[in-house]
Amino acid sequence: MTPMFWQWVLAAPIVLPLAGGAIGFLAIRRVGIAQAATLLASIGTLLAAILLFGEVRQSGALVMQASRWDAPFGITLVADGLSALLVMLAAAVGLGVQLHAMRTVDQEERRFGFFPLFHLLLAGANGAFLTGDIFNLYVWFEVTLIAGVGLLALGQSKPQVDATLKYVAINLVGTTIYLIATGLLYGATGSLNMADISARLLTEPDSGTLGAIGLLFVFSLALKSAAFPLFFWLPAAYHTPSVAVSAVFAGIVTKVGAYALLRVVVLVFSPKAEMFVDVILWIAILTLLVGGIGALVQRDLRRLLSYALVAGIGYILLGLGIGTAESLGGGIFYAAHHIVLMTTFFLLAGHVAGVAGSFSLDRMGGLLDRQTFLAILFFVAIVALSGLPPLGGFWAKAWLIKAALAAGSWFAAGAALVSGLLVLIALGQAWAMIFWRKGPASSDTPAALRLPSLAPTVALLILAVAMGLHPEPWLDISARAAAALLDVEGYQATVLGGRR
């Protein structure tokens, strides 16, 4: 395969969903065409992402200088181990949600452009994962956000309007602060290419300016990834739209913020990273605890999952906050597992609500007899998320806790354990309320869910379970992604040295 071929494979995860979305908008009055085009785009994206991942794993990071403007002047697309991993999982999850949505999203939302918006969102997320330019990252954030807000408001019910307003307001402020930080960093270093900035910062003396810029980045990206204390917008919004939208938000959109935080702190600010690592460690610990405690008191299934999601963000940030190669690997593995599992969980919540008629835990019950299969799936997902052996959450957490103990942060290890326990209690309680306890006596008892409607969910759950039952390759992938992330000089050489 020629180098040019791989450059195009690198661009494909952005171009394909964007093209799918564009065709979807073009055929906005013909829902069938929009659906078919976006489905093809989903499949194509997944294939390209798998190819890309394989190539990056085999022979190291790939670079494309868009429109042949060499770095640091043009916009560079870079796929290193971390980017390729996230793009691949996002594509897998995207296809799963697409298939689920094709069965569940109602006609009204389809006509208002559910599928095109969804693909615009995927293009934005992939763009954020793949770009090597800090301003371009802002642009992809906004693409993700605009598409996301469109999806969030699609049904136009009252709770959705309220949630959208809050989501828009806080995220607008967040991205504006990101833009301020980017502008200041450009003023201080004269570059926008991440590799170039990190090289220039090497010779820069430590100063208050750089510290302030770095903290602005940490602030805005922590807000975007829903870390303590700026997470309230997430549980206030994720429980209102249709299930497919919640699922893709939970799986992909929150990871964009967390990924950007990793990238900015570890790569861009690599010479000055010690300035923020402690702050991030405490943010992570508090996020873990607040997510776990919040999950305990929720009565709405999707709000409960939202808090569990916040706790999960805490684990990813913990990997960054501890700041060793070990812990970063654990955080990356957790993030990878979390993408698949959180999406599955929200889809499962949709199935549960579909048969129970509500997302409110108070109104559910007695589903164990009629929906045994669903109960088993939900149980497996709980085991995987809360970190009981032998499923995925366990390996990631064990790795993180080991790294935390090795680095001497007892607090971090303790918080990780406590948070896992709290989430397990909350989800276990939810399982008992949904399936185990006696249900409300109702006359209309929906039949057991058939496999076709469950298929995408089951497929994603199998992927998540496989990551736990056979963790060696994933542990290796994460460790290598972490090593590549920390190898700032290698990254600079790949990006600035032109073609490999």
Next chain:
Amino acid sequence: METLLALLVGLLVAVATFLILSPSIFRLLLGIGVLGNAVNLMIFTGGRLTPVTPPIIHEGETALIAPYANPLPQALILTAIVIGFAFFAYALMTAVRASRDFGHLDARRLDAAERPELVSAEPADIESFRARKEKHG
């Protein structure tokens, strides 16, 4: 000149912060608009202000002639304006919708997403899910 602009940016950010902290959604949106302009001005200032020629390659030349203005901040600002514009329009649409649905734009009383009877009772896509299930068995 840079000092003056920096002070102006500071003033605009202060105004924006004041507006954003207001309980009225309308003022909040105005604040976000002002904040966006402050950022654009800041990026412009960050690109350094120097009295030089515009960065346009003239007929017959192949490269820019030495003292030319930095073209990058303008490209960044244009991008930020475009995105800000799209987003602001969208936020405005949502606000209009909210004021029609709820009859007010007071952030303290906007709680439709927090009310279990509104949220859990009519989730967006349960109805169709159900209808289809009854059809297909």
Next chain:
Amino acid sequence: MNSLILRTATRLLVSLVLLFSIFVTLRGHNEPGGGFIGGLIAASAFALYSIAFGVEALRRAFRFDPRAVAGFGVLVAIISGLLSLPAEAPFLTGLWLTFELVPGEKFALSTPLLFDLGVYLTVIGGVIAIMLALEEEGL
């Protein structure tokens, strides 16, 4: 708005402004201008039309669903980027085709021009979609 002066002037102005928007778009290749500003100028012509004759008239006059126009614009822009695929160049690389229709007068077709036209259509479609949505919400 029911004003004879506005309606009469609008008929004249809309065509003039649309023409100007195309001029600005094409000029943008080597001089100040371009697809975005051209698209905004064109959208302002449609805005004027909707002020003078009402939203329904605009919807009829525009014929297409504005979101479809925006989608088409994005598609055109993507295609302009994909044209560098057969040329063995990275995504979005600018390519030029130069003709000499009249001796001494060079005439160039390029992918950046195509990209600009895509932006032009996207901006028109996007702005009109927002405009229609806002007006229909009943301000």
